[in-house]
Amino acid sequence: MRTLSIVIPAFNEAENLPHLMPLIPADELRRMGWETDLVVVDNNSTDGTGELARSMGARVVFQGERGYGNAYRAGLDAAHGDVIATGDADCTYPFDALPHLLATFEENQLEFLNTNRLLRSNRGAMKVSHTAANHVLSGISRSLFRNGLRDSQSGMWMFRRYVWERLNLRSGGMAFSQEIKNAATSAGFRYAEVPIEYRPRGGEVKLNALPDGVENLRQLFAHRFRKVTPVPVSHVIRERSGSSLPESLGAV
Template identity: 30%
Template sequence: MAVVRSAVLIPCYNEARTVAKVVADFRRALPQADIWVFDNASTDGTAELARQAGAQVYRVSAKGKGNVVRAMFREVEADVYLMVDGDDTYPADHAGELLEDIIEGRADMVVGTRLEQHDSASFRRFHGFGNKLVRWSIGRLFGQPVRDVLSGYRAFSRRFVKSMPVLSRGFEIETEMTVFAMANAFVLSERTVPYGVRPEGSESKLSTFRDGFRVLRTIGFLYKDLRPLLFFGSAALLAGLASLGFGAFVFHEFSLTGEVSHPSTAVLAAALALTAFILLATGLILDTVNRRSNEILRLITDQVVHRKSE
């Protein structure tokens, strides 16, 4: 039976209080795995403490969790991957459960969902509401309900890791990973894990409103990029209905009086009709381009994965 190479990926920024414990916990839980700490230019000695705990340390100078994940996915070679935040809020003893579906080939990404089991102090004010809003938005736009979009505890297949381009720079990366899996027919599953509280003196780097806005903006852009026919088709439908409304007014007036006393309304109706046509054509063209691009991406990824596994 082939040996499965596994890697634990720990993104960190100023986690000196917790990183050594996180490395030690996951070393015990997954003794055969390579433990990697990706240090995002920390200033508190995180990198040195991680080395002392036995982790391989890789420095990422570009600030932002998305930049760190991009480096992780490009630099580490393994068959299965486990990503976990370095703040000691996720339990290492659930690592095997998350990896099980990946190893058995039942999923390409497994998310450790936190919302069913967490302490009252685990989430800051408005974070729970924000997570629900993001879940609702993704469920409505992409047609697949998820229980926890923003979890930082995830397992991945090699195919997923080497396929994902990683466009996000910050904390919107979890949203991008979730949507990418849905849009590209990767199998996504979820496992419930307990979510702990940060130790005293350790602070979250997540900004409630700034990063929340970025997450919602990312969802909108991803919907446009990954579902162009639905996005532009919906806009075309609205423009077409508006055109019919204004056109009906002009036609009704002409049928009664034999003249058009509001030519600007007629011009607006025609402009809206032309806009609807352009939007629909744009959606059709981009949808075709997307399909061809996805085919090429999958062919390239299959070759890369196959060569590395030989």
């Protein structure tokens, strides 16, 4: 039986974990032939996030250096699944949709799957200013990297473990999210993007919108002119506009 690692970075998310953990569909994944390796990264929390996650059955990795990218580095290094899925601990991402996402991932023989939150149906879950900033950053990212991804800032991805092992990522903060997508697509891994439901955040908002946005913009241009080592065999797939069905994924 293969293993799906689910890596969740968490900083002071004790309030949200009791709502999040029941969404992990371990039984359904097992029926599909996948064991679940749930990894919660305690990013130096002060509210008992790590202890609570451990008591609820997660494997907890501690990362004392705060930062979104730093948390992910620790969690992804510790993950041992054949495939790795990610999502934030703030209850915004649909972990209950993982079986559907995994089926799409496998049916299309993908190596990296991104998710798109920036749909009209999700507008109520995100502040207008954050929605606008996400569209701007995603548009600039598409222009620079020519990968067609509509949501460069999404925090839910799925990829094969060897993808992580072959990327050289540098960001320790929020820019990690766009960096991993742009690095994977630039390297030539087979990829796609599908829309997902995005839900209102639980608990305290921790995003520092202006400084994070400026740093993401800086990182985009720095990354664009970084040397990339291509992956030998390349067959790139992306989402065609307006559909979430597997058959909407076509070769570029």
